[in-house]
Amino acid sequence: MAKYTEIKREAYEANMEIPKQNLAIYTFGNVSSFDAGSGVFAIKPSGVPYDRLTPEKMVVVDIENNAIVEGSLRPSSDTKTHSVLYRVFKEIGGICHTHSPYAVAWAQALKPVPILGTTHADHLVTDIPVTAILEDEAIKKDYEEETGNQIVKCFKNLNYKEIEMVLVACHGPFSWAKNALKSVYNSKVLEEIAKIALYTIMINPDVPVLKKSLKEKHYFRKHGTGAYYGQND
Numbered sequence: 001m002a003k004y005t006e007i008k009r010e011a012y013e014a015n016m017e018i019p020k021q022n023l024a025i026y027t028f029g030n031v032s033s034f035d036a037g038s039g040v041f042a043i044k045p046s047g048v049p050y051d052r053l054t055p056e057k058m059v060v061v062d063i064e065n066n067a068i069v070e071g072s073l074r075p076s077s078d079t080k081t082h083s084v085l086y087r088v089f090k091e092i093g094g095i096c097h098t099h100s101p102y103a104v105a106w107a108q109a110l111k112p113v114p115i116l117g118t119t120h121a122d123h124l125v126t127d128i129p130v131t132a133i134l135e136d137e138a139i140k141k142d143y144e145e146e147t148g149n150q151i152v153k154c155f156k157n158l159n160y161k162e163i164e165m166v167l168v169a170c171h172g173p174f175s176w177a178k179n180a181l182k183s184v185y186n187s188k189v190l191e192e193i194a195k196i197a198l199y200t201i202m203i204n205p206d207v208p209v210l211k212k213s214l215k216e217k218h219y220f221r222k223h224g225t226g227a228y229y230g231q232n233d
Contacts, residue, residue, distance in 0.1 A: 004069070007035045007060070008042045009055045010179065011031060011043060011055075012055040013180075014031040014094060014096070014183065014184050015029075017184040018031065018096075018098060018184065021184065023098040023100045023184070024099050024100065025099075026049065027047050027049055027050075028098065029044075029098040030043060030076040031095065031183060032079075032082045033093065033180035034095075036093070039064060040060050040061060040069050041060070041082060042060050043076050043079055045057050045059050045073035045075060046075060046076050046077050057071070058071065059073055059076075061075050064087075066083055077144060080144035080145040080147075081144050081148040081151070082095045082148070083148070084148025084149060085148055089155075089176060092177065093180070094176060094177050094181065095180075096175045096180070096187040097174045098191075099172045100173065100190075100191040102191050102195040103172060103187075103190050103191050104171075104173070105198065106194050107130060107170065110130060110169050112128055112129050112130045112167070113127060113167070113190075113193055113194050113197050115127055115215060116200050116207055116210055117196065117210055119192070120196075120210070121218035123219075123222075124163050124165075124219065125215045126158075126162075126163060128163075128165055128167060128193065129155075129158060130154075130166070130168075131150045131154040131168050131169045132169060133169045134150055134170075138150070147171070151168065160176070164176050164183075164186045165186050165187070165190045173191070
């Protein structure tokens with residue numbers, strides 16, 4: 001159906017950024033693009049290598065029941081995680097999940113990525129959060145949906161519009177944004193911040209977190225009404 005052409009194209013282009021940005025190998029990772037008006041999203045088909053993807057192979061899924069609306073292939077195994085996030089995080093339009101090594105290392109270590117410098121503060125003024133480990137009951141119940149629920153629980157007291165990324169304990173990173181391409185951008189930022197933080201702690205295990213004045217200066221020069229970084233549109 002022609003009505004889904006745009007989100008399928010957006011999903012395809014965003015998925016192709018994953019190998020381009022060295023965020024995953026082989027078939028690891030997936031991106032989806034959401035159409036709020038139709039209540040559907042287009043997502044990478046499960047297990048299909050990036051070099052075999054086309055816009056037409058993207059699978060369109062209903063966020064309410066995870067039914068395939070359009071497409072002949074099975075959608076990503078992470079589809080239910082995406083649908084939970086779209087249902088709860090009402091203002092997002094794209095989600096990216098990768099297995100990028102530095103972010104996964106922090107997730108496996110069960111540690112949030114601490115805010116140690118201004119590169120991190122350019123994007124958010126908090127640590128990058130990590131979820132709790134899924135309980136056995138949740139894993140047996142519906143693993144992918146419960147992964148989404150676990151992310152939602154992690155954000156009970158956090159603002160998903162200000163912190164557009166998370167580490168799922170023992171698993172890896174998810175990021176989101178206003179559109180699919182920006183969600184991949186956030187995944188790349190997360191990976192770089194995770195790498196820099198690891199090296200920083202290796203050099204100085206006793207390094208303090210970034211002080212409040214520097215955090216706020218770097219964040220608000222890029223975000224909010226007083227932002228002055230970059231050019232006017």
